[in-house]
Amino acid sequence: MKRLIYLCVAAFCLSGCAQVPAAETAALEEKGRVDVYIGDELYQTAPFGEAQTIVVDQGAGMQNTIELTGETAHMLSSTCDTQDCVQQSEVGPHNYQQRMLGGYIICLPHGLVVEYVPPEAP
Amino acid sequence: MKAKAVARLGILSALALVLGWLDRLIPIAPGLPGIKLGLANTVLLYGLYMLNGKSALLLMLIKVLLTGFLFSPSGMLFSFAGSSLSLCMMFLAKRLPFTNIVAVSAAGGVFHNVGQCLVAWRMVLGRAVLAYLPWLLAAGLVMGLLTGIVAKYTLQALQYGKARRG
Numbered sequence: 552m553k554r555l556i557y558l559c560v561a562a563f564c565l566s567g568c569a570q571v572p573a574a575e576t577a578a579l580e581e582k583g584r585v586d587v588y589i590g591d592e593l594y595q596t597a598p599f600g601e602a603q604t605i606v607v608d609q610g611a612g613m614q615n616t617i618e619l620t621g622e623t624a625h626m627l628s629s630t631c632d633t634q635d636c637v638q639q640s641e642v643g644p645h646n647y648q649q650r651m652l653g654g655y656i657i658c659l660p661h662g663l664v665v666e667y668v669p670p671e672a673p
Numbered sequence: 674m675k676a677k678a679v680a681r682l683g684i685l686s687a688l689a690l691v692l693g694w695l696d697r698l699i700p701i702a703p704g705l706p707g708i709k710l711g712l713a714n715t716v717l718l719y720g721l722y723m724l725n726g727k728s729a730l731l732l733m734l735i736k737v738l739l740t741g742f743l744f745s746p747s748g749m750l751f752s753f754a755g756s757s758l759s760l761c762m763m764f765l766a767k768r769l770p771f772t773n774i775v776a777v778s779a780a781g782g783v784f785h786n787v788g789q790c791l792v793a794w795r796m797v798l799g800r801a802v803l804a805y806l807p808w809l810l811a812a813g814l815v816m817g818l819l820t821g822i823v824a825k826y827t828l829q830a831l832q833y834g835k836a837r838r839g
Contacts, residue, residue: 588798632747638704651705653804657797659706660747664798 581670582644585624587617588664599624599643599667613661624656624667631660642667681724682731689716689736690743697744701812705805707751707789708812711782711820713740717760718778718824723831726764733760751789758788774828775821782817783810 582600586593587607595605597619604627605617615636618627625641636658640650647654647667654667692712702708713736720729733756741749762784766777786809793802 588801590796591798632745633706635704635706640704651702651805651808652801655798655801655804657706657801657805659751659793659797662796664801666798666801 582621583667583669585617585619586666586668588666590662594663607661607663609661609663615658615661615663617656617665624665626656626658626665629658629661631658633660635659636661636663644669678728682728682735685716685720685732686735686739689713689732690739692716693736693740694744701816705808706793707755707786707809709816711785711816712823714759714778714781714785714817714820715824715827717756717763717781718774718821719828719831721760721763721767721777722774722824722828729760729764733757751792754792755785755788758791759785774825775818778821778824779814779817782813782815782820784813785817786810786813 582598584599585597585605587595587597587605589607589609594607597603597605599619600621601619602621603619605619607615607617612630615629615631616627618625622645623641623643626636626639629636636656639652639656640646642650642652642654642656642665644667647669654669656665658664690713692715696709696712699710701710716736717729717733720732737749737752737756741752745752759781763777763781766772766780790802790806790809
């Protein structure tokens, strides 16, 4: 009987452990994703809920650094001459429908676009 | 080209350059490309109304090249596309009946931004440009109307001064 109880407890714990990553993945998916385009070609995709820094180096001194905080995405730095992309506000689920640029951060001199894609989008 | 015409073109080019620089100093919408006052457009309007189409074209080319080299080399292509289309449309609008300088300027403002969008469409993700287009058109219309009003009163003052001198 004792053995059965131990087995049940172990099974319960294991199922719990297995469910934690599944819950985390679901939470990440719930926040959508960020697509980075150079021209009209997809360069990189990243889950929005994960804090990370994406460096896009196109050579010839063209470099952009995009920072994802888990809640927002913004252009941390750019080597472009206008610096418009750095001045564009952060984007995230809370504001992508209100921003003038929608879910996009655009660096025209480098032909780079960061797009916030909400979870319900394909 | 006569010396007087060359001197006048030089002065107007310098004025367009300074007004273009002022445009950059007055941030209407920081970070949003294409949304600016467009004060330099008043010089092109002066060229169209007080000189001729050829002089206005020359002024536009000088302004695009100098502004590009001095302030933003990457923006030169956008500026050229926007200014070319804007000048063409202003030239055509001026010939239409029942138009005035304010309406011509508004058409110039709108088509300046359309020209820039066409270049951007080729360079970056098309749907990002499309999302931004309505705002650019609205901004072009409002700024075009404002610079048109400035140009209207400037031309009136210049013509009054000219008439007083005889």
